[in-house]
Amino acid sequence: MDKERVKPSILPGFMELLPSDQVLFNKMLDIIRENYEKFGFLPIDTPVIEKSEILLAKGGGETEKQIYRFKKGSNDMSLRFDLTVPLARYVAQYFPDLNFPFKRYHIGKVYRGERNQRGRFKEFYQCDIDIVGNGKLGIINDAEIPSVIYSTFKGLGFENFTIKINNRKILNGFFNYLGIEDRVGTLRSIDKIDKIGINGVKKELDKIGLSIEAVEKIIRFMNIEGTNEEILHNLEDMNIDNEEFQLGLEELSLVIDYVKYFGVPNENIAIDLTIARGLDYYTGTIYETFLDDYPDIGSVCSGGRYDDLAKHYTNQKLPGVGMSIGLTRLFYQFKEANIIESNEDSLIKAIIIPMDGCLEESIKVGNRLRNEGINIQVYLEKNKMGKKFNYANKLGVPYVIILGPDELKDEKMTIKDMGSGEQKMFEIEEGIKLLKR
Amino acid sequence: MDKERVKPSILPGFMELLPSDQVLFNKMLDIIRENYEKFGFLPIDTPVIEKSEILLAKGGGETEKQIYRFKKGSNDMSLRFDLTVPLARYVAQYFPDLNFPFKRYHIGKVYRGERNQRGRFKEFYQCDIDIVGNGKLGIINDAEIPSVIYSTFKGLGFENFTIKINNRKILNGFFNYLGIEDRVGTLRSIDKIDKIGINGVKKELDKIGLSIEAVEKIIRFMNIEGTNEEILHNLEDMNIDNEEFQLGLEELSLVIDYVKYFGVPNENIAIDLTIARGLDYYTGTIYETFLDDYPDIGSVCSGGRYDDLAKHYTNQKLPGVGMSIGLTRLFYQFKEANIIESNEDSLIKAIIIPMDGCLEESIKVGNRLRNEGINIQVYLEKNKMGKKFNYANKLGVPYVIILGPDELKDEKMTIKDMGSGEQKMFEIEEGIKLLKR
Numbered sequence: 001m002d003k004e005r006v007k008p009s010i011l012p013g014f015m016e017l018l019p020s021d022q023v024l025f026n027k028m029l030d031i032i033r034e035n036y037e038k039f040g041f042l043p044i045d046t047p048v049i050e051k052s053e054i055l056l057a058k059g060g061g062e063t064e065k066q067i068y069r070f071k072k073g074s075n076d077m078s079l080r081f082d083l084t085v086p087l088a089r090y091v092a093q094y095f096p097d098l099n100f101p102f103k104r105y106h107i108g109k110v111y112r113g114e115r116n117q118r119g120r121f122k123e124f125y126q127c128d129i130d131i132v133g134n135g136k137l138g139i140i141n142d143a144e145i146p147s148v149i150y151s152t153f154k155g156l157g158f159e160n161f162t163i164k165i166n167n168r169k170i171l172n173g174f175f176n177y178l179g180i181e182d183r184v185g186t187l188r189s190i191d192k193i194d195k196i197g198i199n200g201v202k203k204e205l206d207k208i209g210l211s212i213e214a215v216e217k218i219i220r221f222m223n224i225e226g227t228n229e230e231i232l233h234n235l236e237d238m239n240i241d242n243e244e245f246q247l248g249l250e251e252l253s254l255v256i257d258y259v260k261y262f263g264v265p266n267e268n269i270a271i272d273l274t275i276a277r278g279l280d281y282y283t284g285t286i287y288e289t290f291l292d293d294y295p296d297i298g299s300v301c302s303g304g305r306y307d308d309l310a311k312h313y314t315n316q317k318l319p320g321v322g323m324s325i326g327l328t329r330l331f332y333q334f335k336e337a338n339i340i341e342s343n344e345d346s347l348i349k350a351i352i353i354p355m356d357g358c359l360e361e362s363i364k365v366g367n368r369l370r371n372e373g374i375n376i377q378v379y380l381e382k383n384k385m386g387k388k389f390n391y392a393n394k395l396g397v398p399y400v401i402i403l404g405p406d407e408l409k410d411e412k413m414t415i416k417d418m419g420s421g422e423q424k425m426f427e428i429e430e431g432i433k434l435l436k437r
Numbered sequence: 438m439d440k441e442r443v444k445p446s447i448l449p450g451f452m453e454l455l456p457s458d459q460v461l462f463n464k465m466l467d468i469i470r471e472n473y474e475k476f477g478f479l480p481i482d483t484p485v486i487e488k489s490e491i492l493l494a495k496g497g498g499e500t501e502k503q504i505y506r507f508k509k510g511s512n513d514m515s516l517r518f519d520l521t522v523p524l525a526r527y528v529a530q531y532f533p534d535l536n537f538p539f540k541r542y543h544i545g546k547v548y549r550g551e552r553n554q555r556g557r558f559k560e561f562y563q564c565d566i567d568i569v570g571n572g573k574l575g576i577i578n579d580a581e582i583p584s585v586i587y588s589t590f591k592g593l594g595f596e597n598f599t600i601k602i603n604n605r606k607i608l609n610g611f612f613n614y615l616g617i618e619d620r621v622g623t624l625r626s627i628d629k630i631d632k633i634g635i636n637g638v639k640k641e642l643d644k645i646g647l648s649i650e651a652v653e654k655i656i657r658f659m660n661i662e663g664t665n666e667e668i669l670h671n672l673e674d675m676n677i678d679n680e681e682f683q684l685g686l687e688e689l690s691l692v693i694d695y696v697k698y699f700g701v702p703n704e705n706i707a708i709d710l711t712i713a714r715g716l717d718y719y720t721g722t723i724y725e726t727f728l729d730d731y732p733d734i735g736s737v738c739s740g741g742r743y744d745d746l747a748k749h750y751t752n753q754k755l756p757g758v759g760m761s762i763g764l765t766r767l768f769y770q771f772k773e774a775n776i777i778e779s780n781e782d783s784l785i786k787a788i789i790i791p792m793d794g795c796l797e798e799s800i801k802v803g804n805r806l807r808n809e810g811i812n813i814q815v816y817l818e819k820n821k822m823g824k825k826f827n828y829a830n831k832l833g834v835p836y837v838i839i840l841g842p843d844e845l846k847d848e849k850m851t852i853k854d855m856g857s858g859e860q861k862m863f864e865i866e867e868g869i870k871l872l873k874r
Contacts, residue, residue, distance in 0.1 A: 006494045008530035008750040010484055011512060016527070018534055019479035019541065026480055038807045040785040040814025042456035043463055047447055047560050048485065048546060049505075057443045068486070070507030072550050075448060090453070093445035097455055099831040101818060104456065109485060113509050123484050133818075140796070140817045151807070261800040313445040348477045359577070363698040370475045370588070377477025380577045381538060381570075394536040 013114070013122040015328050020396060023347045024340060025331055028156060029107060032127045032325060035152040036105035039144065041129050044104050046086040048111075052076040054089050057312035066112040079111035083128045083324070084281075084309075091132055092313035100134035101141065119336070121328050130322030132309055137319045139251050142285040142305055143258035145323050149289055149301055150264045152325070160292035161300070163264070164272035167252045168282050168304070170235070171273075173245025174221060178214045186210065190222065191276040194298065198222065222274050228256050231271045251284055283307040287323055297333045301325045348397050349435055350415070351377045353388045355404035362403045365413065365428070374435050393418075399435060450551070450559040452765050457833060460784045461777060462768050465593060466544060469564045469762060472589040473542035476581065478566050481541050483523040485548075489513040491526050494749035503549040516548035520565045520761070521718075521746075528569055529750035537571035538578065556773070558765050567759030569746055574756045576688050579722040579742055580695035582760050586726055586738055587701045589762070597729035598737070600701070601709035604689045605719050605741070607672070608710075610682025611658060615651045623647065627659065628713040631735065635659065659711045665693050668708045688721055720744040724760055734770045738762045783834050786872055787852070788814045790825045792841035799840045802850065802865070811872050830855075836872060 010016055017025060037043075052069055055078045068079040080086050083106045091102060107127045114120055129148060131141045146163045153161050171190070175183045189204035196204070198219060205215045224234050235249050252271065259269055277286045284305035291297055303323025310318050334340045350369075354362035359380070366378040377395070379388050392400045402414040402423075413431045416423040426434065447453055454462060474480075489506055492515045505516040517523050520543045528539060544564045551557055566585060568578045583600045590598050608627070612620045626641035633641070635656060642652045661671050672686050689708065696706055714723045721742035728734055740760025747755050771777045787806075791799035796817070803815040814832070816825050829837045839851040839860075850868045853860040863871065 005752070006490050006750055008491070008526045008747075009488065010491075010526075010530075011486060011488055011514060014484040014486070016483055017481075018531060019481060022480045022482055025482070037784055037812050038810075040788065040812060042784060043459045044454075044456060045459055045462070046453055047451040049448060049451070049548070049560065051446065051448055053443050054445070054447075068507065068509060070505065072505060077448060089445045089447075093447075094455060099828060103814065111486070123486065138818050144815075144817065147804075258797075258800075261797045263801070263804040310445075311442075313443055315442070347474055347479060351477065360695075360698045363695075364700070367584075367700040373475075375474050375477060377540065378581075380581065381575050391536060 011122070013116050013120070015121050015123070015332065021335070025327075028327060028331065029125070029127070031155045032152055032327070033105070033107060035148060035155050036107075036127070036129050038151065039103075039129075039148050041103045041105040041148075044087075044090060044106050045108065046080070046083075046090055046106070048079055048109065049077045050080055050086060050089070052078045054313075055080060055085055058085070066114055068111050068113055081112050082110050083108060083126050084130075084322075087128070087130060087132075088310040088318075089313055091318055092310040092316070095314065095316055100132065101137060102132045102134075103129070104132075105129045119329060119332050121332070124326055124328035127325040127327055128322060130309075130320050132318050132320035135317055135319075137321065139254050139285075140258050142251070142255045142321050143262055145285075145287065145303060145321055146255075146259050146269055147262035147264050149287070149323060150262075150268055153289065153301070158291060161268060162290050162292060163269045163301075164275050164288045164290065165252070165255065165269060166271065166273055166275040166286050167248040167255075167284055168277075168286055169244045169248025169284055170252065171248075171276060173242040173248055174218075174240060177240050177242040177245060178217055180210060180214055182208050182210075186218070187276045188278050190218070190274060191278040193222070193274045224273055228266070228269070228271045231273070232256065248284070255285055277302065277304055281306050285321060294337055294339065297330075297337065300330055346395070346397050347375060348377050348395065349374045350399035350401050351379055351392045351395060351397050352401045352403060353379050353385070353392060355385070355402065358403050358405065358408055361408045365401070365403060368428070369432065369435065372432050372436065374432070401431070448559070450553050450557070452558050452560070452769065458772070462764075465764060465768065466562070466564070468592045469589055469764070470542070470544060472585060472592050473544075473564075473566050475588065476540075476566075476585050478540045478542040478585075481524075481527060481543050482545065483517070483520075483527055483543070485516055485546065486514050487517055487523060487526070489515045491750075492517060492522055495522070503551055505548050505550055518549050519547050520545060520563050521567075521759075524565070524567060524569075525747040525755075526750055528755055529747040529753070532751065532753055537569065538574060539569045539571075540566070541569075542566045556766060556769050558769070561763055561765030564762040564764055565759060567746075567757050569755050569757035572754055572756075574758065576691050576722075577695050579688070579758050580692045580699055582722075582724065582740060582758055583692075583696050583706055584699035584701050586724065586760060587699075587705055590726065590738070595728060598705060599727050599729060600706045600738075601712050601725045601727065602689070602692065602706060603708065603710055603712040603723050604685040604721055605714075605723055606681045606685025606721055607689065608685075608713060610679040610685055611655075611677060614677050614679040614682060615654055617647060617651055619645050619647075623655070624713045625715050627655070627711060628715040630659070630711045661710055665703070665706070665708045668710070669693065685721070692722055714739065714741055718743045722758060731774055731776065734767075734774065737767055783832070784812060785814050785832065785834050786811050787836035787838050788816055788829045788832060788834050789838045789840060790816050790822070790829060792822070792839065795840050795842065795845055798845050802838075802840060805865070806869065806872065809869050809873065811869070838868070 067081055109123055110126050111123055149163050175186050180186055185208045189201050193201050224231055232253050275286055275288050282304035286304035287302055288299040289301040305321040307319050308317055309320050352362050352366050363378055366376050369376045398418055400416040407413050411428050412425050414425045415431055504518055546560055547563050548560055550559055586600050612623050617623055622645045626638050630638050661668055669690050712723055712725050719741035723741035724739055725736040726738040738760055742758040744756050745754055746757050789799050789803050800815055803813050806813045835855055837853040844850050848865050849862050851862045852868055
């Protein structure tokens with residue numbers, strides 16, 4: 001007689017959280033958003049589904065393989081795989097209505113049908129900021145991005161992290177100077193240093209056919225270390241006769257100089273000549289951010305400068321600089337590494353547990369506390385007190401408010417601090433003060 | 438030589454906003470979320486893509502036509518078309534980990550490939566709350582939902598709105614009592630009253646084969662008006678000999694009684710026996726909310742009570758009650774009716790415009806203001822003052838801060854109020870107070 005039941009489950013590779021973790025996840029999203037807004041970035045929200053011709057305008061095999069593409073009626077559509085292509089389309093489409101430099105943030109879900117892999121998700125949140133100029137965009141903007149990164153990760157509760165910075169022009173100019181033809185391949189090899197080490201990079205460079213001399217010079221270059229000032233002097237002293245290299249060096253020096261004014265401490269920003277960013281659209285400054293205490297997590301935030309954002313959609317030249325935090329993966333990693341704990345804080349300040357016959361008056365006290373801006377749940381079901389307390393315990397709220405005839409006749413409430421276990425009767429006004437703290 | 442350009446555009450039937458409207462939209466989302474949290478609802482966030490077998494478990498022609506369904510590898514997947522089916526799946530899946538009554542809110546995008554129609558969107562935000570019980574759920578919860586609706590629409594800035602309330606058991610019991618067999622058809626006909634009027638309903642009822650006597654009694658029933666108390670007395674006086682009818686009447690009386698304690702004023706809640714909610718899963722209380730000053734907009738928020746949320750996924754009986762706000766359509770309607778204006782408020786409090794040679798110090802002042810929690814943009818580009826002011830004007834910020842040598846040498850700032858046009862020099866501390874106001 002029964003209809004067949006479907007086993008409740010989701011597709012593999014998708015993240016779904018229990019409420020206690022969801023509260024924490026949302027809190028991180030809120031902190032990120034708050035910091036983006038603090039610097040005056042404006043929100044946009046684009047459709048998750050775009051025309052396939054828009055998302056695939058750039059071409060490229062990897063993207064096409066990963067994309068979720070389908071037809072409905074005569075429409076060929078796809079789910080966005082990042083927030084940068086939608087930004088490019090958006091800026092090209094609404095160009096006359098936008099105010100340049102256009103500073104926008106975008107927090108939303110993106111989709112990639114990657115093969116199943118631990119810690120990789122097919123649906124994930126990206127939290128992006130970009131500054132897009134009309135025709136030109138001053139290098140000083142490249143110094144504001146690290147200050148937003150700094151402020152955001154401080155906001156997320158981290159003290160020890162390093163924003164690593166480099167400039168593609170330095171790398172490209174240097175490769176050019178060395179007479180290397182496969183500059184993209186060289187860049188990609190260097191980009192793997194975190195995974196394969198410097199010897200691995202050496203092998204890769206050999207494999208793509210670089211001369212022994214070139215490989216040696218690249219390895220020496222990659223080994224340049226020291227304070228930011230020392231690295232900059234070192235690069236100057238190399239006297240590389242290449243315009244692009246020198247332009248990159250000048251840009252990097254300016255960014256390092258400006259970053260100070262933005263209040264990013266020296267210990268949180270470091271030039272790292274091995275940072276390459278495999279993605280091919282960056283043309284200048286590049287960033288990767290690492291948590292000093294958790295190097296295994298890898299980069300937690302990355303970005304860079306590009307020359308021409310929307311060339312597939314408009315002939316307006318739109319240079320920009322931006323960065324992105326992939327929060328879904330980061331959250332997973334933070335949980336795995338026990339960096340964050342789920343019930344350290346509750347969205348709900350207190351639950352009111354009414355004693356028998358006190359439900360109506362308890363509801364009224366609930367209204368009053370909510371009017372004071374306190375998030376309150378009232379336990380509404382008719383149940384034994386034990387069951388009510390079980391519910392409150394499981395909810396993980398900081399306070400339980402017990403209302404019985406004694407409390408109600410004197411306009412009082414009994415508040416139990418669920419952390420310390422202490423329980424005390426308060427005048428309502430006094431209790432409100434405690435709950436607001 | 439140039440690669441072919443793709444015209445930047447989105448698919449028809451999708452909403453996309455300029456930043457000034459997006460700020461407003463997000464503000465409405467925030468107010469809704471704030472109110473849901475105030476009542477202690479916890480957030481969940483489910484994947485936009487679900488297994489097709491999950492979303493289609495219930496079956497039903499309309500849903501299947503509208504759904505975005507596709508394959509990737511061996512997976513048959515679909516985009517969710519509401520947040521209720523994902524909730525049912527979620528509660529069934531995590532049943533042992535959840536705390537019942539489970540109060541959750543969910544704000545997210547859903548997808549329906551409806552044919553193109555003005556004001557209808559294929560991607561839209563739903564903002565849902567539900568209270569789900571394990572086995573049973575007290576009727577008092579049906580009285581909390583209107584209080585969340587009340588608090589939310591007050592928060593959104595509305596004073597004059599009516600939460601119309603009815604009970605499916607009253608309707609079903611009454612139809613049963615009249616000996617009507619096609620009760621669903623009768624319900625659907627009544628549900629059209631807003632569009633076709635009472636005479637239209639009469640014709641529809643004739644058409645589906647109801648007796649003249651039954652139609653007359655239904656029309657008389659639908660014409661019952663008065664205060665909530667009058668309507669309840671009227672229903673009692675009908676002396677309908679039907680158990681379901683009497684149970685519905687009892688529930689409705691209790692809800693109307695309890696709603697008072699939750700602080701919903703009498704003028705904001707009204708029994709309306711013509712409210713039917715065409716959707717077939719409601720089994721008790723039903724709600725529709727109307728803005729008194731904008732009746733053409735139709736219902737802005739609706740919901741109700743259901744007996745068995747997750748029967749397609751579990752044998753646990755999970756009754757619940759909830760409501761939903763479809764914000765995308767609502768925002769569109771509010772804009773069309775000029776109920777909301779875009780630049781009434783800016784996310785960014787002020788933009789700092791540095792005079793020549795004052796950029797570095799201006800950046801520092803920006804940091805200081807941000808540390809005070811003020812959202813600040815600093816104009817970073819090297820441009821003529823006129824161009825800088827144009828940018829500030831277009832941004833629509835409430836204040837512009839001008840920093841030149843005079844201001845900086847005395848630790849002052851000139852603040853221009855963009856509303857009044859007034860401009861004055863302030864001590865920085867004094868200026869901060871003004872900006873924080």
